[in-house]
Amino acid sequence: MRIEARLPEGARTIVRALDLDVAAGETVGIVGESGSGKSLTAKALVGLLPPGVHASGSVHVNGRETLGLPERSLRRIRGREISLLLQDPFTMLNPLLRVGVQVVETAAERTREEAVRRLAEVGIRDPAVAGRYPFQLSGGMLQRVALAAALASDPDILIADEPTTALDVTTQREILALLARIQEARGMGLVLITHDLRVAFSICRRIYVLYAGSVLEVASGSELEAEPLHPYSLGLLLSEPSVERKLGELAVVEGSVPFPDAVSGCCPFVPRCAWAAPACMEGDPPLREVGSGRFSACVRLDDIRPELEERHRAVEEAVPPDEPRAGGEGAALVTATDLRKRFARRRGQDEVAALKGVSIEVGAGESVGLVGESGSGKTTLARCIVGLETPTDGRVLIDGIEASDYSRLRSEQRRAIRRRVQMVFQDPYSSLNPVMTVGATLREALSVGPDSRTTEADLLARVGLPTHYAARKPVALSGGERQRVAVARALALQPRLLVCDEPVSALDVSVQAQILNLFAALRAELGLAYLFITHDLAVVRQVAERVYVLYDGEVVESGPVNRVLDAPSHPYTARLVASVPRTDPDWLEA
Amino acid sequence: MSGVVAAGYEPAQAPARSRRRRVSIPVILAAIVLLAGLVCALFGPWIAPHDPNEQDLFASLAGPSRNHLLGTDDLGRDILSRTIVGARTAILGPALIAFGAMLIGNFFGVLAGYRGGGSDTVISRIVDFVYALPALLIAIVVVGVLGGGYFLAVGLLVVLFAPVDTRIVRAATLEQRNRPYVEAARLLGLSDRRIMARHVWPNVLPIALANAFLTFAFAIVSLASLSFLGLGVGPGTADWGRMLSDSRNLLLDVPEAALAPGIAIVLVAVSVNIMGDWLSENLADRGRAR
Numbered sequence: 068m069r070i071e072a073r074l075p076e077g078a079r080t081i082v083r084a085l086d087l088d089v090a091a092g093e094t095v096g097i098v099g100e101s102g103s104g105k106s107l108t109a110k111a112l113v114g115l116l117p118p119g120v121h122a123s124g125s126v127h128v129n130g131r132e133t134l135g136l137p138e139r140s141l142r143r144i145r146g147r148e149i150s151l152l153l154q155d156p157f158t159m160l161n162p163l164l165r166v167g168v169q170v171v172e173t174a175a176e177r178t179r180e181e182a183v184r185r186l187a188e189v190g191i192r193d194p195a196v197a198g199r200y201p202f203q204l205s206g207g208m209l210q211r212v213a214l215a216a217a218l219a220s221d222p223d224i225l226i227a228d229e230p231t232t233a234l235d236v237t238t239q240r241e242i243l244a245l246l247a248r249i250q251e252a253r254g255m256g257l258v259l260i261t262h263d264l265r266v267a268f269s270i271c272r273r274i275y276v277l278y279a280g281s282v283l284e285v286a287s288g289s290e291l292e293a294e295p296l297h298p299y300s301l302g303l304l305l306s307e308p309s310v311e312r313k314l315g316e317l318a319v320v321e322g323s324v325p326f327p328d329a330v331s332g333c334c335p336f337v338p339r340c341a342w343a344a345p346a347c348m349e350g351d352p353p354l355r356e357v358g359s360g361r362f363s364a365c366v367r368l369d370d371i372r373p374e375l376e377e378r379h380r381a382v383e384e385a386v387p388p389d390e391p392r393a394g395g396e397g398a399a400l401v402t403a404t405d406l407r408k409r410f411a412r413r414r415g416q417d418e419v420a421a422l423k424g425v426s427i428e429v430g431a432g433e434s435v436g437l438v439g440e441s442g443s444g445k446t447t448l449a450r451c452i453v454g455l456e457t458p459t460d461g462r463v464l465i466d467g468i469e470a471s472d473y474s475r476l477r478s479e480q481r482r483a484i485r486r487r488v489q490m491v492f493q494d495p496y497s498s499l500n501p502v503m504t505v506g507a508t509l510r511e512a513l514s515v516g517p518d519s520r521t522t523e524a525d526l527l528a529r530v531g532l533p534t535h536y537a538a539r540k541p542v543a544l545s546g547g548e549r550q551r552v553a554v555a556r557a558l559a560l561q562p563r564l565l566v567c568d569e570p571v572s573a574l575d576v577s578v579q580a581q582i583l584n585l586f587a588a589l590r591a592e593l594g595l596a597y598l599f600i601t602h603d604l605a606v607v608r609q610v611a612e613r614v615y616v617l618y619d620g621e622v623v624e625s626g627p628v629n630r631v632l633d634a635p636s637h638p639y640t641a642r643l644v645a646s647v648p649r650t651d652p653d654w655l656e657a
Numbered sequence: 658m659s660g661v662v663a664a665g666y667e668p669a670q671a672p673a674r675s676r677r678r679r680v681s682i683p684v685i686l687a688a689i690v691l692l693a694g695l696v697c698a699l700f701g702p703w704i705a706p707h708d709p710n711e712q713d714l715f716a717s718l719a720g721p722s723r724n725h726l727l728g729t730d731d732l733g734r735d736i737l738s739r740t741i742v743g744a745r746t747a748i749l750g751p752a753l754i755a756f757g758a759m760l761i762g763n764f765f766g767v768l769a770g771y772r773g774g775g776s777d778t779v780i781s782r783i784v785d786f787v788y789a790l791p792a793l794l795i796a797i798v799v800v801g802v803l804g805g806g807y808f809l810a811v812g813l814l815v816v817l818f819a820p821v822d823t824r825i826v827r828a829a830t831l832e833q834r835n836r837p838y839v840e841a842a843r844l845l846g847l848s849d850r851r852i853m854a855r856h857v858w859p860n861v862l863p864i865a866l867a868n869a870f871l872t873f874a875f876a877i878v879s880l881a882s883l884s885f886l887g888l889g890v891g892p893g894t895a896d897w898g899r900m901l902s903d904s905r906n907l908l909l910d911v912p913e914a915a916l917a918p919g920i921a922i923v924l925v926a927v928s929v930n931i932m933g934d935w936l937s938e939n940l941a942d943r944g945r946a947r
Contacts, residue, residue: 455840485846498837502859511855512845553841560845 080327081107081120083280083335083351089224089256094247096271096288097260098303100575102324103277105260109228112258113151114141129223146173150222154229156209160201166212167197174219189215190245206441207238211245218249224256231266235440236602236646243270243648244655262575264307265648268292269655273360276300279335280327282354285362292650294376296363299336301375305382306580310605310632310647316587317580317609318382323545324575334366342371399464400564400596401429401452401488406461408447421447422458423620427598429564434590434597436611436628438604438643444620445600449566452598453490466563486517489557493569495549499541505552506537512559526555529592530585547578551585558589564596571606583609604647608632616640684935687928694925697744705738709895729911739895740917746884746896747925750811751876757815759869762822767853767861769823770830781827784820792817793879800888807890810883818872825868829861863937870933874926881922897922 082104089095099105111122114133126134128148133141145151153159160169167182174181183194189211201209210230217225227246231239247270250257261267267274268288276284276291276299284297295301305318322339330337334347346366354362365371408422421444429435439445450456452463454473463470465484473481492498499508509523524534530551541549550570557565567586571579583606589595599610607614607628614631616624616639624637635641648654697704712732729735769780795817800810833839834857842852884890884898897918904914 453844455843482846485844490841490844492837492841494837498841500838500842500856500860503855511842511847515846556841556845 080331081280082111082122082277083327083331085275085277085280085282086354087258087275087282089258091223091256092251092254093273094250094257094259094271096267096274097258097277098262098264098267098274099277100262100303100324100577102279102326104280104327105262105277106228108277109151109226109258109260112226113145113149114138115151146217146220146222148222149224149226150217150220152214152217152225152227152230155233156206156213157201157233159213160209160216162201165198165200166204166209170197170212170215170219172216172219185215185219186212188218188249190241191215205238206234207241210234210238210242214242214245214249218253221253222255224258225250226258226260228260229262230259232262236604237440237642239266240646240648240655246270247655263648264291264303264576268650269648276303279325279330281335281351281364282362283336283364285354285360287360288650290358290361294379296357296361296368296372296375297336297365298340298342298371298375301379302339303576305379306577308580308583308603308605308609310608310644313608313629314382317584318378319580319584320577321581323547323578334364342367342374398431399428400431400433400466401427401598402462402464403427403448403452404462404464406448406451406458406463408444408451408456409459421620422451422461424461425617425620425622427615427622427625429596429598431563432590432594432596433613434599434611436607436614437598437600437617438602438607438614439617440602440643442619443617445617446568448617449490449568449598449600453488453566454484455490482515485515485562486560487562488564488566489560489562490566490568491550491553491557491570494573495546495553496541496573498553499549499556501541503540504537505539505541505544508552508556509537509559512556516559517561521559523555526559527552529558529589530555545578546574547581550574550582554585554589558593562595564598566598566600568600569602570599572601572603579606586610604632604644616643681935683931687931687935690924690928691932694744694748694921694928697741698748699745701742701745705735705741707735707738709734709739709742736900736911736914736917739900740897740921742895743897743900743918744921746807746890746894747877747881747898747922750807750814750880751873753811754814754818754876754880755869755873757812758818758822758872759865761815761819762824762868763826763858763861763865765819766823766826766865767830767858770827771834771849771853771857777827780823784823787817787820788824790817793882796879796883797886797888800883810880810888814876814879818876821872822865822868826861826865829864830857833857833860867933867937870929870936874929874933877922877926877929 085108087095087097097105097108107116107120110116111134112126114136116122122134124134125132128144131144133144133149136144160166167179167186170185171177171182174185179197182197186194186197191208191211196204196208196212201212204212210233214230230246231242234242243266246257246259249255259267259271268291271288274286274288274291275282276297278299284291284295284300286296286300291300292304295304299320302318302320306320308314308317320339325335325338327335332348332350334340334343334352337343337347340347344367349366352364352366354364355368357363357368404426406422406425407420409418409420411418425444425448427435427437427448437445437448447456451458452465454470457472457474461471466487468476468480468484470476470484473484476484499505503511505527506523509526513519513521513523513526523537527534527536532548532551532555536544536548536552541552544552554565554570570586571582574582586597586599587610590597597610599607601607611628614625614628615622616631616637618639624631624635624640631640632644635644702709712734765780765784769777792814796810796813799813803809839852839856842856881898881901884896885902887899887902890896890899900918901915901922904911904918907914
């Protein structure tokens with residue numbers, strides 16, 4: 068199958084060539100970073116490509132060709148034979164209809180009893196849920212409802228496009244377990260599309276690694292994890308931070324995913340491959356069978372297989388760096404004591420408590436992780452510390468300056484604090500002013516910084532960007548590059564603490580590894596302290612030496628990262644740790 | 658029992674469809690009309706075949722001829738020349754109104770939206786108050802009572818139209834205010850004034866600019882209405898609204914005398930509307946990620 072977009076500039080290939088088959092009762096994973104074409108593949112399979120995007124080749128469902136079928140015939144196939152579950156449960160359901168109605172909309176029997184029965188199948192035992200509206204339910208519940216609706220006509224195949232990406236880890240595990248259980252009970256084929264190798268390993272029997280519109284490797288989960296047979300799969304695997312142990316430096320695949328047309332006529336991974344050779348440039352590399360049921364598109368595989376293996380082993384067996392410095396060795400840089408924050412809801416309603424008495428401390432030069440799920444108050448805490456929110460109650464001390472209420476500070480105190488604490492935001496796409504060039508943004512930050520000799524070129528060099536990027540606007544930058552600029556802007560004030568609010572969660576794994584390495588390098592170079600907010604335990608393991616676990620506005624556990632993650636003492640932490648996807652087949656059962 | 662197989666490919670043969678908006682024919686036509694209007698407004702007296710105020714009572718109420726392409730009015734003045742020269746008051750005034758209202762609206766809109774609190778309350782209430790006034794009626798009364806001329810009418814309409822701009826800019830500012838890039842600027846310790854001028858304002862400008870075009874269209878009609886009622890421009894001036902009012906009694910004798918300025922008003926107003934729509938669609942996407 069091939070997918071193309073027709074643009075005024077001419078056709079652009081999105082998926083070059085994809086061969087995929089799913090048998091009944093089989094779970095197949097498609098793994099790829101953004102831009103690999105995985106979502107459009109899902110849409111093409113059910114005939115829901117957006118206007119201007121066109122698929123060619125063939126798609127057979129139950130032996131019948133469906134590509135190019137008229138809409139009317141497709142409608143009969145969708146839902147009944149092939150069904151689709153989408154990423155964002157919040158926008159997937161009609162906000163004006165009760166969820167029960169939506170679940171049985173396509174079912175044979177449209178009764179309330181049927182809706183309740185269908186919801187029970189996806190683990191919603193409370194029959195009252197059928198009468199609720201989508202906005203009354205949590206993300207995990209909504210995803211269950213959406214799953215029940217996708218299954219309403221008893222499809223033979225379910226395509227799940229990033230079904231757990233928008234959810235918290237604990238919910239993610241529940242949904243994955245549910246998918247696996249239902250797939251098995253119904254003998255249904257399941258295609259799981261994800262960017263997360265760990266998720267794919269946990270549930271898929273066979274995994275397709277998609278890159279820039281081409282399949283580079285096909286293997287079973289355990290084989291892929293044990294011995295990837297393509298340089299890209301290896302890079303992807305190695306750049307995934309491990310939740311089990313700290314790595315010295317994450318292996319990095321330089322650069323970012325190219326457009327498929329930029330690499331046509333050669334192996335798409337050539338521009339980023341350490342083993343690229345002239346042979347790789349001769350035509351699209353075909354998928355070759357390299358073992359029973361294993362395929363790789365690397366033409367040089369026979370030559371480089373030992374090297375790949377060695378590289379993999381080298382990283383796997385790398386000695387973890389020295390036990391990180393214990394916290395609190397320097398003077399406390401930031402101390403928050405018994406912070407409380409309540410948000411007023413609409414008039415006449417109760418207030419919502421986001422923070423219920425949180426105390427944390429970050430020492431000079433120390434890297435502290437702040438872990439929690441959505442709604443735990445971790446972002447509110449960070450915003451209170453940097454002064455974007457004013458806490459309702461409690462104290463914030465920054466290097467001896469009382470900073471609970473920024474509006475009461477004298478201007479020189481405020482300036483002093485700004486030069487000690489800076490922040491990096493989550494969304495790289497909105498954290499830079501779109502109309503200013505990178506250089507202008509950095510010059511502006513430098514103009515209020517303490518050192519007039521530093522130039523924007525110095526800052527760019529520090530975050531690993533070439534000097535000529537100063538002339539670019541944010542639109543011309545990739546997500547990872549923008550995040551580098553955001554870090555450079557914060558560094559202009561020469562702060563001693565960077566508050567990082569999920570700085571890598573919007574990035575692809577290979578780019579995430581680059582940014583995490585950047586944080587590590589900056590710390591070594593400048594002695595920065597970090598308050599690193601994340602929902603990803605693997606990330607916190609790599610960057611922090613001490614961690615606070617936040618749950619529902621309270622710190623439930625804190626201590627050295629290794630101790631908290633290896634031997635959690637609070638049940639919530641234990642649940643969080645257990646929710647990280649594992650290849651272990653028992654993981655879904657537990 | 659079941660299975661999905663997707664295999665093989667050949668080059669796709671689908672009709673090309675554009676994703677990005679192309680410049681459509683109405684937009685091109687609107688641009689031509691506006692350009693012509695602008696040329697007339699700037700160089701009218703030099704383009705016009707006759708002196709617009711030259712009376713020739715012997716040739717009054719003449720139909721179209723080679724000498725007078727659109728005929729003459731009751732005083733024997735060349736209608737084509739008067740229409741061309743009339744573009745100046747018809748376009749200059751609305752341009753001033755649109756620009757002035759935009760400046761005032763941007764200043765107070767950004768201030769109210771970014772500062773919030775007290776400044777927002779004061780500005781928003783004043784805006785509500787002015788908004789509630791019937792603009793044209795006020796203009797008629799004030800200009801009529803003061804007997805002021807064209808520029809008093811223009812100035813008055815600036816004040817009366819500014820609340821529309823203020824509201825739109827305030828809403829756009831509210832949307833930008835909590836974006837991370839604005840918060841990052843606050844964290845750097847930049848002054849509020851600088852954040853408003855360098856970060857917020859450039860990002861709401863496209864909306865304000867597009868709105869200015871719509872104000873322009875309203876202003877053309879409002880000013881023409883005032884001159885039609887004999888307010889604003891002095892009697893005898895070559896002005897579209899004035900010509901329309903002067904010629905309405907001659908509608909059966911020389912329809913060109915009323916039709917020419919009337920059609921000119923409609924064309925320019927519609928063109929400005931089309932341009933405004935096109936601008937708002939295109940500028941709003943500019944610089945936005947993805």
